[in-house]
Amino acid sequence: MAEHAGRRCCLGWDFSTQQVKVVAVDAELNVFYEDSVHFDRDLLEFGTQGGVHVHEDGLTVTSPVLMWVQALDIILEKMKASGFDFSQVLALSGAGQQHGSVYWKAGASQVLASLSPDLLLHEQLQPSRTLLRVPPSGISPWDVMPPGDAGKACFSISDCPVWMDSSTTAQCRQLEATVGGAQALSCLTGSRAYERFTGNQIAKLYQQNPEAYSHTERISLVSSFAASLFLGSHSPIDYSDGSGMNLLRIQDKVWSQACLGACAPHLEEKLGLPVPSCSVVGAISSYFVQRYGFPPGCKVVAFTGDNPASLAGMRLEEGDIAVSLGTSDTLFLWLQEPTPTLEGHIFCNPVDPQHYMALLCFKNGSLMREKIRDELASSSWSEFSKALQSTEMGNCGNLGFYFDVMEITPEIIGRHRFSAENHEVSAFPWDVEIRALIEGQFMAKKIHAEGLGYRVMPKTKILATGGASHNRDILQVLADVFGTPVYVIDTANSACVGSAYRAFHGLAAGTDVPFSEVVKLAPNPRLAAAPTPGASQVYEALLQRYAILEQRILTQTRGPPE
Ligand SMILES: Nc1ncnc2c1ncn2[C@@H]1O[C@H](COP(=O)(O)OP(=O)(O)O)[C@@H](O)[C@H]1O
Ligand SMILES: O=C(CO)[C@@H](O)[C@H](O)COP(=O)(O)O
Structure with a gap:
């Protein structure tokens, strides 16, 4: 049996x-x-x-x-x-x-x-x-x-x-x-x-x-x-x-x-x-x-x-930030009150009917990473990781935007690379390109999360999930860019786990038990990456440059803001 x-x-x-x-x-x-x-x-x-x-x-x-x-x-x-x-x-x-x-x-x-x-x-x-x-x-x-x-x-x-x-x-x-x-x-x-x-x-x-x-x-x-x-x-x-x-x-x-x-x-x-x-x-x-x-x-x-199911699976708490690295990359937060704006989404909360969640979606997630892996790292995640290990935090000032399909957040298409002097360049060495891709993806997430009003607090933790959360080198860059420890749960299938937790909650809901009570015995998330000392100083300046360059590309592609 x-x-x-x-x-x-x-x-x-x-x-x-x-x-x-x-x-x-x-x-x-x-x-x-x-x-x-x-x-x-x-x-x-x-x-x-x-x-x-x-x-x-x-x-x-x-x-x-x-x-x-x-x-x-x-x-x-x-x-x-x-x-x-x-x-x-x-x-x-x-x-x-x-x-x-x-x-x-x-x-x-x-x-x-x-x-x-x-x-x-x-x-x-x-x-x-x-x-x-x-x-x-x-x-x-x-x-x-x-x-x-x-x-x-x-x-x-x-x-x-x-x-x-x-x-x-x-x-x-x-x-x-x-x-x-x-x-x-x-x-x-x-x-x-x-x-x-x-x-x-x-x-x-x-x-x-x-x-x-x-x-x-x-x-x-x-x-x-x-x-x-x-x-x-x-x-x-x-x-x-x-x-x-x-x-x-x-x-x-x-x-x-x-x-x-x-x-x-x-x-x-x-x-x-x-x-x-x-x-x-x-x-x-x-x-x-x-x-x-x-x-x-x-x-x-x-x-x-x-x-929403991943939010349940990771037992997200207020103040935490979830980063899902599946086909799409998403970033989401628990919200008490809805604060709808022109960027991102507010959804009803899946486990507490009084509350909400905010979500940002990035279309160029895993499929974009796979493309660069196939072009530059012999289709191997371990080769891809070697590039992240052999290059320095901040990538010596080199920055990149990699959107092979029209991005959702923000609406940009194409690959755009900038040297430390902000000159647009047509190519980077293979390992610089890989770091530019990953740093760029996470800088975009931090900048747009801050646009929603999100701030990293001393006890903030990032909960990572999705296929790419198997990759410790990618998670290290995430921890460094956000200046926050990154945790994972035992399986990267947090949407499945969250669905099973929600099924248990459904069984108990007749008695009005809060979701947090139903899942209190679930295994705690494990620390996967802690920020490298000095990371905040490196990324502070780089984040500002990324935001300015992003605006520059947007203006070039769709004209100045009204
Ligand atoms: N070791 C790894 N490093 C980086 N990305 C990975 C790794 N393993 C799997 N992935 C990525 O995970 C993606 C699938 O993630 P997953 O969360 O299962 O997707 P979905 O739920 O959208 O179907 C794949 O497209 C692949 O690029
Ligand atoms: O459009 C969104 C969220 O608004 C995507 O996140 C889809 O929900 C696809 O999810 P994955 O298959 O990438 O997990």
Whole structure:
């Protein structure tokens, strides 16, 4: 019998950009099972790169909805094959990459409610498409779907817009104009209009493909879509992930009628009512009971965004700062009161309904680091690390900006390098380039966090997570630039762990137990890097120069500020 048999537990899922991951956490809050399915490697037939398809316009970015369903099938079958005892699962919750949206076609709810345990999920949700596993080269599997079979599908569109999409500028301007400008929208929904935010994506779909929109019975976020699979019915959107849509009034937590009206007709009925993030949204569907042996009473706690789930997983406290180094880099903080501005986002807090979280998102995160690693460090993280070890803090004054795709914070594209004398140069030696990339990424985070009002205090700690938090040399630069110790938790999958913690919280929430009480026995974060003596002096001057140069590039690319 496998060692993970017979332990009462909660499951935490994460449907992130590049993979689906799961952890099992026992009643003592120990993680005893972890698994993942990587889209590019394990689901080759979908032909994604970094989990997505970038379209010809360079702005539209989508992921196939069936890839996510198939990844869930694979991971559940792997768990079953390993002897995982599903009968011990008390509750589950999960996370999804934020902002992405799934369009359920009319009739989908009947299919979800009557799934046969003899078949895999993907075979039932889009039956016609599974006939072709490996398409002939150059042909998308969707292009060869027999037209008559389209009616059996559960989804109005097979390729879902995801957070990397930046094709909705027109819809953003339209939404801001409707509610009285960018700041007014931010005060209402926590953010000015952002291209990836779901309301703007829905508006684009409605304008460009009204037929698909009208055939849609329900619109889910990636998080509530994944919850729906487990529930066997449409799951509501939770307040925290719902804050990433430019549609939810973050103070009173209801949809803004003005924003809904600006995006598309009949939208409220397609979204359903949003719910508090710690809600139990139902019991697991009979499909999972019969096929995998989950207990019929296993509770499904509302799924949320991957960053909110990470906040829960790292047990972030007020004053701490979280830095997630996943596909995207994000930085987030716990907030008592919302302070919406024109940069960054305010989301409803996923573990305390009275509070909020602030978030900054940087699109050029791990994929940019991977590109420079492949160009200059023989595709090896250990070679990449050698460059960080062999160069000095402050990089002898050399500074760089590396944005191969249009950055979100701030809106800059391209690679820009500056010598110590502020002269733009076309190249750096390989090791200087690598340090310039990492120092630049973390200086941007500090400068923009300070723009949100964040200040490093003597007891501030940074909690790091995401794939790149495995790299101690990267974390050392983070500690040095911020002048703050960096801590990690045992797994870099904090969104999964946070989801399992939230499932335990959901089980206890009937008794109004605070989240902090439920997770008080969880292992404490470990120190991963402490600032090098003298780091603050080195970076003080460099941070000022970085901010001035960033402004210079912005002015060159979009003209002087109004
Ligand atoms: N040792 C390492 N050093 C730097 N980056 C790493 C290392 N190991 C993994 N990564 C990065 O982690 C990224 C994946 O992070 P992850 O948090 O799992 O992403 P997501 O949750 O968005 O799918 C990869 O794209 C890879 O670049
Ligand atoms: O757009 C955002 C946050 O606003 C991204 O952080 C997505 O939530 C994707 O997350 P990862 O897959 O990179 O963790």
